[in-house]
Amino acid sequence: MKINANFQKMKPSYLFSEIAKRTAEFRAQEPDKDIIRLGIGDVTRPLCPAAVEAGKRAADEMGVAETFRGYAPDGGYPFIREAVSRYYARRGVSVAADEIFVSDGAKCDVGNILDIFAPGITALIPDPVYPVYVDTNIMAGNNIVYISGSADNGFLPVPDENTPPADLIYLCSPNNPTGAVYNAGQLAKWIDYARNCGGVILFDAAYEGFVEGGLPHSIFEIEGARECAIEFCSLSKTAGFTGTRCAYTVVPKELNADGVSLNALWARRTATKFNGVSYIIQRMAEAALSEKGLAQIAENLDYYKENARVISSALDELGVEYTGGKNSPYIWLKCPNGMGSWEFFDLLLKKAGVVGTPGAGFGVNGEGYFRLTAFGDRDRTIEAVKRIEKALREEI
Amino acid sequence: MKINANFQKMKPSYLFSEIAKRTAEFRAQEPDKDIIRLGIGDVTRPLCPAAVEAGKRAADEMGVAETFRGYAPDGGYPFIREAVSRYYARRGVSVAADEIFVSDGAKCDVGNILDIFAPGITALIPDPVYPVYVDTNIMAGNNIVYISGSADNGFLPVPDENTPPADLIYLCSPNNPTGAVYNAGQLAKWIDYARNCGGVILFDAAYEGFVEGGLPHSIFEIEGARECAIEFCSLSKTAGFTGTRCAYTVVPKELNADGVSLNALWARRTATKFNGVSYIIQRMAEAALSEKGLAQIAENLDYYKENARVISSALDELGVEYTGGKNSPYIWLKCPNGMGSWEFFDLLLKKAGVVGTPGAGFGVNGEGYFRLTAFGDRDRTIEAVKRIEKALREEI
Numbered sequence: 001m002k003i004n005a006n007f008q009k010m011k012p013s014y015l016f017s018e019i020a021k022r023t024a025e026f027r028a029q030e031p032d033k034d035i036i037r038l039g040i041g042d043v044t045r046p047l048c049p050a051a052v053e054a055g056k057r058a059a060d061e062m063g064v065a066e067t068f069r070g071y072a073p074d075g076g077y078p079f080i081r082e083a084v085s086r087y088y089a090r091r092g093v094s095v096a097a098d099e100i101f102v103s104d105g106a107k108c109d110v111g112n113i114l115d116i117f118a119p120g121i122t123a124l125i126p127d128p129v130y131p132v133y134v135d136t137n138i139m140a141g142n143n144i145v146y147i148s149g150s151a152d153n154g155f156l157p158v159p160d161e162n163t164p165p166a167d168l169i170y171l172c173s174p175n176n177p178t179g180a181v182y183n184a185g186q187l188a189k190w191i192d193y194a195r196n197c198g199g200v201i202l203f204d205a206a207y208e209g210f211v212e213g214g215l216p217h218s219i220f221e222i223e224g225a226r227e228c229a230i231e232f233c234s235l236s237k238t239a240g241f242t243g244t245r246c247a248y249t250v251v252p253k254e255l256n257a258d259g260v261s262l263n264a265l266w267a268r269r270t271a272t273k274f275n276g277v278s279y280i281i282q283r284m285a286e287a288a289l290s291e292k293g294l295a296q297i298a299e300n301l302d303y304y305k306e307n308a309r310v311i312s313s314a315l316d317e318l319g320v321e322y323t324g325g326k327n328s329p330y331i332w333l334k335c336p337n338g339m340g341s342w343e344f345f346d347l348l349l350k351k352a353g354v355v356g357t358p359g360a361g362f363g364v365n366g367e368g369y370f371r372l373t374a375f376g377d378r379d380r381t382i383e384a385v386k387r388i389e390k391a392l393r394e395e396i
Numbered sequence: 397m398k399i400n401a402n403f404q405k406m407k408p409s410y411l412f413s414e415i416a417k418r419t420a421e422f423r424a425q426e427p428d429k430d431i432i433r434l435g436i437g438d439v440t441r442p443l444c445p446a447a448v449e450a451g452k453r454a455a456d457e458m459g460v461a462e463t464f465r466g467y468a469p470d471g472g473y474p475f476i477r478e479a480v481s482r483y484y485a486r487r488g489v490s491v492a493a494d495e496i497f498v499s500d501g502a503k504c505d506v507g508n509i510l511d512i513f514a515p516g517i518t519a520l521i522p523d524p525v526y527p528v529y530v531d532t533n534i535m536a537g538n539n540i541v542y543i544s545g546s547a548d549n550g551f552l553p554v555p556d557e558n559t560p561p562a563d564l565i566y567l568c569s570p571n572n573p574t575g576a577v578y579n580a581g582q583l584a585k586w587i588d589y590a591r592n593c594g595g596v597i598l599f600d601a602a603y604e605g606f607v608e609g610g611l612p613h614s615i616f617e618i619e620g621a622r623e624c625a626i627e628f629c630s631l632s633k634t635a636g637f638t639g640t641r642c643a644y645t646v647v648p649k650e651l652n653a654d655g656v657s658l659n660a661l662w663a664r665r666t667a668t669k670f671n672g673v674s675y676i677i678q679r680m681a682e683a684a685l686s687e688k689g690l691a692q693i694a695e696n697l698d699y700y701k702e703n704a705r706v707i708s709s710a711l712d713e714l715g716v717e718y719t720g721g722k723n724s725p726y727i728w729l730k731c732p733n734g735m736g737s738w739e740f741f742d743l744l745l746k747k748a749g750v751v752g753t754p755g756a757g758f759g760v761n762g763e764g765y766f767r768l769t770a771f772g773d774r775d776r777t778i779e780a781v782k783r784i785e786k787a788l789r790e791e792i
Contacts, residue, residue: 001513001517001563001564001594001595001596001653001654002513002514002517002563002653002654003512003513003514003653003654003656003658003661004511004512004513004514004515004661005514007512007656007661007664007665008656010664010668013667040466042466042467043466044461044464044466045461045464046458046459046460046461046464047455047458047459047464048459049459051459052455052456052458052459055451055452055455055458055676056451056452056455056456059443059448059451059452059455059680060448060452062442062443062448062451062639062640063442063443063444063445063447063448064442065440065441065442068440068441068442068443068636068639069639070436070438070439070440070636070638070639071438071638071639072639104500104641104671104673104674105670105671107669107670107671108669108670108671111668111669111670112508112669115400115535116399116400116403117397117398117399117400118398118399118400118401119400119515121397121398132668132669135668136668136669139511139665139668167397167398168397198397199397200397240464242466242467242671243458243464243465243466243467243468243672243674243675244458244674244675244676245500245671245672245673245674257397257398257399258397258398258399260399260403260404262399265399265400265403268403268406269403269535271409272406272507272528272531272532272535273503273504273507273508273528273532274501274503274504274507275500275501275503275504275638275641276639276641277500277641278500278639278640278641278674278677279639279640280451280640280676280677281674281676281677284455
């Protein structure tokens with residue numbers, strides 16, 4: 001019996017365990033020191049009342065024979081697929097209900113989508129980025145080519161004549177961890193590139209709820225995307241569903257590879273290896289995407305956006321370079337004085353009692369950078385920023 | 397860009413669409429005829445009150461900042477892993493909480509488990525059986541060897557000296573579709589075989605809630621299973637969770653392949669491609685597995701068991717051969733007079749207005765057999781059985 005040998009090629013994910021270890025050591029040395037966490041990529045605000053009420057109603061329905069529901073359609077009930085379709089339509093994007101596949105998580109779909117492609121293909125992945133793209137491609141035995149995000153391109157790499165062809169192209173916008181957001185012109189370059197080389201863009205829009213102004217929320221806002229892109233999105237960050245679990249993947253009907261419809265392939269994969277999202281959760285997601293729900297979740301998004309503004313204003317005053325802070329819950333800062341990511345982690349922990357995330361955990365180009373997040377409590381965020389300001393004024 | 401060419405090797409799943417088509421045609425011809433469905437593999441009884449109340453409480457918790465929960469541990473909160481561990485302990489089976497991985501479905505896990513094994517391995521699959529085992533192995537590019545279930549072995553094949561070695565061995569007990577249940581001695585033979593050839597048994601216990609008397613609910617009741625078996629189980633049929641979604645997979649610590657812990661590999665797969673089950677659903681599952689919940693779900697199981705008894709008693713009287721009906725919600729009958737599965741489908745539909753499932757849909761050995769299910773309404777089941785009796789008395 002042979003295991004999948006590719007698992008041995010995946011790097012152990014030390015990032016969060018190393019953070020926990022260093023934080024615990026500090027706590028043991030300084031038990032009275034108050035520690036504030038600005039490192040988590042998880043939401044903290046409660047679910048909106050519309051979703052809670054819908055969940056309780058649906059739970060009640062499941063307790064009565066007349067309204068009980070068994071297996072749901074694999075890709076989601078029509079009511080939630082249509083709610084997602086309307087959510088896109090608000091910004092003029094036309095996505096049909098049967099192009100939308102509702103699932104329990106964008107992370108699951110981003111990983112599982114590889115099932116429909118041949119093994120050994122080439123994936124083009126930005127660096128730094130969300131580690132799941134790299135890990136799932138290693139697991140599948142694919143070749144990985146990196147494209148560099150850096151201060152020079154605002155952490156928004158675009159392809160040029162030197163970019164090698166790729167089968168899969170991963171884009172995450174707003175980006176985790178850098179908070180950088182592609183504009184329409186940059187996405188158009190990616191679409192041209194993908195169509196020229198016959199590749200498929202896997203567009204991760206998990207943070208689209210933070211986008212403001214004229215920047216794209218969806219790659220389908222851009223001409224030509226329906227012929228070359230799959231989009232992953234989720235209620236996790238938009239509606240605080242990280243612990244509630246509902247996401248959706250859009251596979252346009254126009255999208256083919258090898259002359260085969262990828263919509264049909266993903267439908268077959270879904271029918272074979274998935275059994276649909278809980279009815280209760282689908283009703284909660286529908287409520288979150290209703291007019292009432294959207295107004296309620298906007299309050300939570302505003303709360304996080306104000307946290308991001310508090311953090312980025314302080315960095316502006318200190319003259320620290322960063323991306324994000326706007327259109328994103330992430331603030332990606334350049335460690336001062338040429339410090340390494342972990343060196344800066346230790347400095348912030350010891351001098352300010354603040355825990356963040358070393359950029360080196362997101363790829364080689366993350367070294368020398370550091371991620372702060374806007375998902376915390378307002379007062380704690382303000383207090384953390386005060387301490388960071390004090391610590392950095394002593395340092396720079 | 398190449399797709400996964402194995403998708404083209406999967407047979408289109410005509411079974412349920414063909415059933416729907418023939419039923420619709422009949423309805424068009426005889427619009428006044430009442431049709432009873434005894435074909436569904438889905439539950440119909442409502443969730444137990446303990447689960448509904450727990451779900452509503454958890455939804456309320458998610459609406460308040462102090463009790464809100466973000467990302468859950470990938471493999472489940474300790475409270476649900478421990479509840480499953482206690483559920484096993486009730487029958488003297490010792491399974492540690494960190495050997496239990498909680499997911500949104502046994503179907504998902506049965507498919508996704510292939511990620512941790514090398515492609516191109518050999519899977520031994522009984523015929524007839526749940527089609528997902530075959531489809532997921534075709535999708536992964538594995539070799540499939542069938543072992544025949546038939547009337548001669550009571551649809552419970554066991555390995556002998558002619559059984560070729562295999563890397564993966566699929567067992568489903570109680571079996572879908574035949575309702576047959578392995579006894580301890582038969583499972584011991586499978587364990588000996590697996591240990592001799594170095595294969596891993598994938599044991600699907602989704603219907604264990606129907607087992608009565610001394611028959612095994614879990615392969616871990618049998619000596620040696622911890623060194624060679626992974627078990628998939630679910631609340632779908634036990635607690636009516638088909639539309640609520642909660643399952644668990646047990647990977648013992650003793651289980652290695654290539655000298656690597658499969659528990660560690662599955663944990664890594666889970667961390668990389670899954671984000672945990674909804675907190676609300678985990679609380680509902682915990683409640684269903686509490687003493688109070690178990691007493692409540694026993695009432696639903698008894699309801700279905702009585703339906704199964706009603707159907708099988710009638711077949712006894714008619715002298716029709718079948719397996720299942722006891723320890724299972726399925727009744728797998730031999731079509732009378734040497735009829736084919738679809739021929740019998742048409743006969744029952746036209747003469748009795750009853751829709752069942754042709755056995756041919758579950759593998760070549762299913763031809764000439766037919767599946768009835770006990771998941772319907774009691775009165776409708778009694779009525780269906782009366783009509784079947786009348787139709788068959790005219791026929792045999």
